[in-house]
Amino acid sequence: MDIFLPILCAFLSCFCFSIIYNIRGGGILICAFGGALGWSVYLLTASIFQDDIAQTFAAALVISAYAEVMARIRKCPVTGYLLVAIFPLVPGGGIYYTMEHAINGEVDAFLASFLHTLGLAGAIAVGVLLVSSALRMWTTFRRQDLIPRKEKRP
Secondary structure, X not given: OOOHHHHHHHHHHHHHHHHXXXXXXXXXXXXXXXXXXXXXXXXXXXXXXXXXXXXHHHHHHHHHHHHHHHHHHHOOOHHHHHHHHOHHHOOHHHHHHHHHHHHHOOHHHHHHHHHHHHXXXXXXXXXXXXXXXXXXXXHHHHXXXXXXXXXXXX
């Protein structure tokens, strides 16, 4: 039960955020499910990694792969699915506390918070970049027939 409520909150926040992003029809539920999926991966990998940057990276990989698959299935741009589903992972609190430490002149706390927030943002960016690049390489090789296709039998 401890894990269900945060996942539900991630689902609802992504549902509302997809309305703001003007996503229509079934895409709203797809985006909301992507956010819930990413947050569940983040929570479930806590026992494996014990580091929130690694957890964020794993969740970003899963969200990015999910968004790419859903975009291909629905023949829509991946950007909408990805931006909405990645929303729960964005380190908004870290950004806030980093700026608070900067304004208060707490240099050590500012640097620690800044580097941690930068690590979280970098983990999201690298996770999305890896999946996007791997999929782009795959489709390029498929188009150039460098990867053999399965032949259809009559």
